[in-house]
Amino acid sequence: MASVHxxxxxxxxxxxxAPGVVVWGAIVGFGLLITGPLTGLxxxxxxxxxxxxxxxxxxxxxxxxxxxxxGNTEYVIAVCILISLxxxxxxxxxxxxxxxxxxxxxxxTIFVLATLVVGRPRPTVPHLDPAPPTSSYPSGHVGxxxxxxxxxxxxxxxxxxxxxxxxxxVVCLALPLLVTFAxxxxxxxxxxxxxxxxxxxxxxxxxxxxxxxxxxxxKVTDRARAAVS
Numbered sequence: 001m002a003s004v005h006x007x008x009x010x011x012x013x014x015x016x017x018a019p020g021v022v023v024w025g026a027i028v029g030f031g032l033l034i035t036g037p038l039t040g041l042x043x044x045x046x047x048x049x050x051x052x053x054x055x056x057x058x059x060x061x062x063x064x065x066x067x068x069x070x071g072n073t074e075y076v077i078a079v080c081i082l083i084s085l086x087x088x089x090x091x092x093x094x095x096x097x098x099x100x101x102x103x104x105x106x107x108x109t110i111f112v113l114a115t116l117v118v119g120r121p122r123p124t125v126p127h128l129d130p131a132p133p134t135s136s137y138p139s140g141h142v143g144x145x146x147x148x149x150x151x152x153x154x155x156x157x158x159x160x161x162x163x164x165x166x167x168x169x170v171v172c173l174a175l176p177l178l179v180t181f182a183x184x185x186x187x188x189x190x191x192x193x194x195x196x197x198x199x200x201x202x203x204x205x206x207x208x209x210x211x212x213x214x215x216x217x218x219k220v221t222d223r224a225r226a227a228v229s
Contacts, residue, residue: 146201
């Protein structure tokens, strides 16, 4: 049993954490470009934020507040823990159940370390949300919601009932898009902030999913070999 756990951890290091370091490097590299040689891009991007800010209404302020909260750290962690426990209860497969945990943990690590290096200011428009201590680049709200809900959409492929599988997938894919619009509308991020945040979430969800697929295939292979021997 100990050797199996060691193999799983080794696979996690090789197939998720190590590629995550590469993702972090790419995100930081691009961030240093847009805060350095490509600073002019920030000025061009702000036209989007200013347009959205000028079109704000009380109704949309309330709607986007709810959408923005979907990406809040406390909500992402709570949903992740709840869904993971439900998956463990239903499947009895702890590797399958922790895929969302790995996805959001990897995303959060990359996000926090990237903001420490890049330190990009937020758009110069009125902010409708309290500004977290992290910088504007990349968007943690978008990254976290994308990592969580994309990983859940991938796991939803195992749902047998077609209508439930389709509904779950559509909802999971839609939520990060709503968070993305909300963060732009509420003046918290530039376009590149949310774009890179989403790419970070996508990468982390796929890395976590890929790790599970590899470990599950190896488990099947090991059982087949044991049966033959």
